[in-house]
Amino acid sequence: MFLAAGVACATLTAYAGTGTPQKKKNMTEKNPLIQPSALPFNAPDFSRIKGENYLPAIRTGIELQRQEIRKITDNKQKPTFTNTILAYERSGKLLERVSNTFFCVTEAHKTPDIEKAETEIIPLLTDFENELKFNQRFFQRIKYVYDHERTRLKGEDAKLLEEVYKSFTHAGALLSADKMKRMKEINNELARLQQDFGNMLPKAAGEATVWVSDATELAGLSDADLAQCRKDAESRGGKAPYCIVITNTTQQPILASLDNRSLRERVYNASIHRTDGTGAYNTFPIVVKIARLRAEKAELMGFKDYASYSLDQTMAKTPDNAYAFLRQLIASYQPKAEAETKAIEDYARKTEGAGFKLQPYDRFYYSAKMKKELYSFGDDEVKPYFNLDSVLVNGVFYAAHRTYGLSFRERKDLPTYHKDMKVFDVLDASGRQIALFYGDYFRRPTKRGGAWMSDFFKQSHDRGQLPVIYNVCNYAKAPEGQPTLLTWDETTTMFHEFGHGLHGMLSDCKYNMLSGTSVARDFVEMPSQFNESFASIPEVFNHYARHYQTGEAMPDALREKMLGSLNFQSAYALGENLAATCLDLAWHSLPSSQIPTADKAASFETEALKKIGLLNSQIPPRYSTSYFNHVWGGGYAAGYYSYLWSEVLAVNVADCFAARGALTRTVGDDFRAKVLSRGNTRDLMSIFSDFTGLKAPDAKGLLKARGL
Secondary structure: OOOOOOOOOOOOHHHHOOOOHHHHHHHHHHOOOOOOOOOHHHOOOOOOOOHHHHHHHHHHHHHHHHHHHHHHHOOOOOOOHHHHHHHHHOOOHHHHHHHHHHHHHHHHOOOHHHHHHHHHHHHHHHHHHHHHHOOHHHHHHHHHHHHHHOOOOOHHHHHHHHHHHHHHHHHOOOOOHHHHHHHHHHHHHHHHHHHHHHHHHHHHHHHOOEEEOOHHHHOOOOHHHHHHHHHHHHHOOOOOOEEEOOOOOOOOHHHHOOOOHHHHHHHHHHHHOOOEOOOOOEOHHHHHHHHHHHHHHHHHOOOOOHHHHHHOOOOOOOHHHHHHHHHHHHHHHHHHHHHHHHHHHHHHHHHHOOOOOOOHHHHHHHHHHHHHHHHOOOHHHHHHHOEHHHHHHHHHHHHHHHHHOOEEEEEOOOOOOOOOOEEEEEEOOOOOEEEEEEEEEEOOOOOOOOOEEEEEEOOEOOOOEOOEEEEEEEEOOOOOOOOOEOOHHHHHHHHHHHHHHHHHHOOOOOOHHHOOOOOOHHHHOHHHHHHHHHHHOHHHHHHHOEOOOOOOEOOHHHHHHHHHOOOOOHHHHHHHHHHHHHHHHHHHOOOHHHOOOHHHHHHHHHHHHHHHOOOOOOOOOOOOHHHOHHHHOOOOOOOOOHHHHHHHHHHHHHHHHHHHOOOOHHHHHHHHHHHHOOOOOOOHHHHHHHHHOOOOOOOHHHHHHOOO
């Protein structure tokens, strides 16, 4: 995923001149990353891979692909689809295999040796990406094929040609020599800055940890939560008996339980100020440099701003279309949000007095109490029914079995990069194995925050490769011998990430470049958000939501209360997402000359939210500018809107399933054939329309689904 975001490859001058040929041969033979894996599906052999193996393997992969590209450009024959486009698609297998493994561990298990390797690998990959995309001899062959063969090619061949050509022109292959030189410099600097931003966030979150000495301050927490605070304190050096770990979002889930208002304020402030310079870390200098370089990059390409440049490759097409979509939601959201805030404050005043002023760190606390009073249940009553293992096997896997005929068989023989990971064979209804699936669910200091899906290998008929997919989450692991119990939000997160996994596992495409999740950002979240809908289907819910001690299903009354409360104060969830989305677009809609300085970044955020009508202290952005990793460290620059855009698509798809039979194999097989298997082989709107019958997404469905 990060490779696709522009971090990919480099020159080898320094490496080529060091060591004897025999010594380099011996190093290659001993490096488990360079040699093909003997494991099923070519899965990485983590029992043999060490941090020191990645850099030489990346260098070797770069040199091999460089030779492959040189062979294409040295070909004296007329450029054709086969000798140019297909040859390119088949190149770089070693580099991709090693890079996929490396970027997995940099995100999920960044040990000191991995972080050290990253400092050298990122520049190498970026240099090679520049070398490749600005290789004019190579591009002229691609352009010749595009100009002469695109009208006669069909199906995936035509789509592959289109995607290869666009990837080069969008990178700047048509620029003049001086602009091309500047683009290379920008790419190198952006890669370094994004790496710096990504490295700073987990360190800042660690520094923002809230330490607690007196257990009485933690009143309101369950025994399980207290045990987790003790465990987190021990694993982080034991500066005090308890600690509260800051998660990646602005609001912290633990605020719903803490009775101590002063501690709630400490936790909230630790969260929102983790990287704004009031503490040990300040990302604003990095943020404004990234924003300025991205804006300059867009201007070099002839676009007025980075948002216009980025969205040119998406379903939305333009920032105006994205904003028009968002304004519809904002208009419906605002009155509901105001009513929600007033209702919570009025509720709090019943116990705190008429002069009580609701603060953002109070909202979750009184909202939870209000919800419990209205629906006669609390989160602690339902968590015992959401045992992680049951949610995975009896929920996520069960829904996939009922809908697509898949079966999952755990295997203990495949090594992983961390002992907590699980690996499963994925079998089709016929018993044929179609994929490997890895699950890494528990948080640890070496893992960045959030949840995501990616792959060690994508599916490709041309390469004879079946998919090797992984999910990563950040659940707090229960103490030894106890089950890990999830919240409802964490439960749906597991369904969500597995939806991405299905998009990869059920891919049925000829070419690697087009398969699985290789689609536009505002489409890629649709299968995952749609898969969340299975979590609340009664048959699926009753199958996994069983008490971890008794095995009894959740009582009907409690289930109905919980599911009935899901849209309780739903404007908040929409509002925090809208605010983050509009911040992303605001930053990336600026020309380079108008990017604020670091000391003005916070005020720019305030003004941007005020301008679009989303400045609301009670509903802050889900991610504030200074810790918005999707945008500054990941691949969602000017694209965070895609979560809401894709949610509309997902709701439309879920409505089709509900109308035709949500757990009916014929419907699941139809969705698999028309959507999940197709990757990026067809126009994405056509893929959506083929299944739903809709000519365009229907945004009203989202508001209805959220109770707005």
